[in-house]
Amino acid sequence: MSIFSLLPELWLLGLVCALFVASISDKKQSVASWLPMAAGLGVLAALFALGERGEFLYAAYKLDGLSQFFKLLIAFGFAVVTGIAAGNKEGKDLTPDYFMLLALSAWGLMLLASCVELITLYLALELSSYSLYALIPLRGQDRRAAEAGIKYILFGAAVTALALFGLSYIIAAKHTTYLSGLAATSWSFADAPMAVIGLTLFLAGFFYKLALFPFHFWCPDVYQGAKNETAAYVATIPKLGAVVVLVRLAAFVAPHLEVTTILAILGAVSMTAGNLAALVQRDLKRLLGFSSVAHAGYVMLGLAAGSAAGMSAAAFYSLAYILMNLAAFYVVCAIAKNDENPSLDDLDGLYKRAPALAMILAVAAFSLVGLPPTAGFAGKLFLLSAAWDQGYHWLVIVAVLNTAISIYYYLSMVRHAYTGESDAPAIVWPRGYLIFGGALAVLVLLLGILPAPLYDLAAQAAGQLHP
């Protein structure tokens, strides 16, 4: 085992250091020129390390299929967010320290993907969260940013405390903090009531990251208050960290145990609450915020299934989710005037003002609905199959009915873009960034048409948890 097996983490840590140096340097130069490229190299590093396996730090840090798969996604997501941010030439707040905090959070999430011990997990979670606490209020003089920051910190702190409290219960009941040790014991309420309560509380910390009902109240306000680029990050990458941990934890509870039933119920409520609330939103970022609450609910289908198919479906769906959500946020960032929050009406006549952006938005919206042939459809199909196979018929029915509800607000985005009329001037957006956004849309379509290679990768990763 060589140091190269940790290449993705090391590369990102190197980036953090480079950004730190840039932020304290006297020459106030923009890092936007080289950062997307450097982050792109991080994706290559993650790709290179995809097959690495091994254990570090007394087996608390493990490189397996799941961790390497998610590291690739995190590296990719980080590269896309820096790409989106680099496209914003007007953003005065996009300083090196902004990107440093972003990179630090992504680094924490990468560590989270490999942690297989509860205390290490907790530390990595905090590492990824603290930089976000600093990032969210960073938005010029906007009062809403301060409100968003406070909300995120207060909710985050409360849920973290809850998770820590849960952790203490688990340790007290099971006398181990290693996931492998915990997986070997029973998780039925009758056998270990304290541990089950502890696990539920510990999971809450990750539900918060995932914005699952009822831990979602921060989500729309924070998206609305944060800078567009920050919102694009917060809405996507930290969710990957949450999913990877939830996949690991859900792997040791069997279907129809109490904890799994809680997951299923939370999923159902989350889908419904998120979709219903999104129906009435006008602010695009708030709309996407509530939609992400609904999507967190969909992911629960895979986790509640508790099978290898369910885990791989959840992993695949989170990939689809970050792709389509980043594509949507890409458009949000592109159409925002003076870093303001765009509303549905700002999309009016987009087909005329920026046909390519309208197309990217349509692909993203239809994928978020789950319409074929997009990644969102493939992901949803895998989730539904996995949940149905484990007998969660009611959950599948709730999920498809929710899809029907969600059509309205996703479609209204496309409707405004394609049928609305506006006198606003054409959006000038550099061709290079258009190609970048187009590539995101193409990936969304490609993953819907040919999901096999990445699904197999996710299945391999999940197969190791469920041999």
Place this chain on the structure above:
Amino acid sequence: MMTQNGFPVVTALIVVPLVAAVALLFMRRDWTVRMTTLAVGILECLLSLPLLGYVPDGPAFQFVEKADWLPALGMTYHLGVDGLSLYMILLTALMLPLCVLGSWTYIAKRVTEFHVCLLLMTASCIGVFAALDFVLFYVFWEAMLVPMYLLIAVWGGPRRRYASIKFFLYTLAGSTLLLAAIVAFRQVGGTFSIPELMEKSYAFKFQFWAFLAMALAFAIKVPMFPFHTWLPAAHVEAPAAGSVLLAAILLKMGTYGFLRFCLPLTPAAAETFAPLLIAVSIAGIIYGGCIALGQTDIKKLIAYSSVGHMGFVTLGIFLFSVKGVSGAILQMLNHGITTGGLFMMIGLLYERSHSREIADNQGLGKFMPAFMFLFGVFSLSSLAFPGTNSFIGEVLVLIGAFQGNPWVGFAAVPGAMLAAAYMLRLLQRVTWGEPAAYKPSWGDLGLREWVTLAPLGILVFYIGLAPALCIKTIEPSITRVLSAMEAKNTAMGLHKDMSMAERFNLAAPLAVAEAVDAVSKEHP
């Protein structure tokens, strides 16, 4: 990829328009875009010619193409053609060049996007009719919604926003439950392959719910009364080519879904629900006819007549007799030709008079004799005049109905009379009514318009006078479906007089066989 005939005909029919759609995005001049799409349309027609080599008595599915798609979940890229889908695919291919020609002057804005939508529609519609993998079917089924939505929303009439959203919400909401049914079939049947699923039997309880989930999606698409409210709005607001595609192809997907899935996969449930669906079909026939009778807008009149015509199709399907189902399939084809032709003509009329009101388009026989001749042909076909295509289809359905239950036949007959009433009234007023003020734009049909309408006009008489050719191709597939259905129901022990509770106790034949095996092993 495994193909039966060497050249992958069906894949080519799907891929060519897709590739052309991407190529159009790089074209600048409107004329080039139109010519390219027309060329692709003609190429589609030529490419579909090998399908005429379909052997009625041959294997159930021909021109089969199969390749792995997602082996981990058993999803395959599996296409094939049988008697149920053959004419639908041919009709779809034929409609593309006709729609391009019909919209040549009608569509003036965003020409490239319009033609991209036409091409995407064609590709996904052919995919729907040819898919033999349940997921692949669903992919094409849903993918078709987006271009159709845009056709209505962007190039439609004044209330296009309302109509397009209603269309999208109705049809997509209906088909979400279809997705749940697909997932359920995989779990119970162990595969997504439609031919393999057809060979298996399912317990009644499962069939009951699966049928309901699928039937809702299909009934909305047909549309069956009372799920039809999206249709008149969509038809009236859509541009001419959109209405043609809606009428000719899109509505057929619903009835095709009933034939492809509900009858073979859930035969016992289909038989249980048949009386209800027959009643709803008859209600649709009468309702559509009555409402059409009261219309003053020509396009609305034809739209409501579609509700009635599609009622005949669903009636034919749920009669479960070879005559009824043959009539239904023939009617699917006929409705596509006739109503497609009528919508095309209304588009041409609107270009001339800028109104779709009957009152504004009266007495046109004087100004546009050739136009009125063709309008007369399609109108007579629509009211099922003997010698035209719809006559054969409607008569077959009615014979099937009378054979099954004379009361059903009697109940459907007024529908045919209503059709005669509203179509003749329309024809009389538009051709011979008190002429509206003469408009210089009222020139007769030009060459392009003749070329657009003539193929459909020829088909009206070709099928009307020599229907045996079509029926011969369709019948073996129908017989296959119906006899399999009957065999499964008999093996299950389903009787017509059974109560619902008794039906719920019916086990799948496969399960019965396994139980018998288990008992014989225990007591040798």
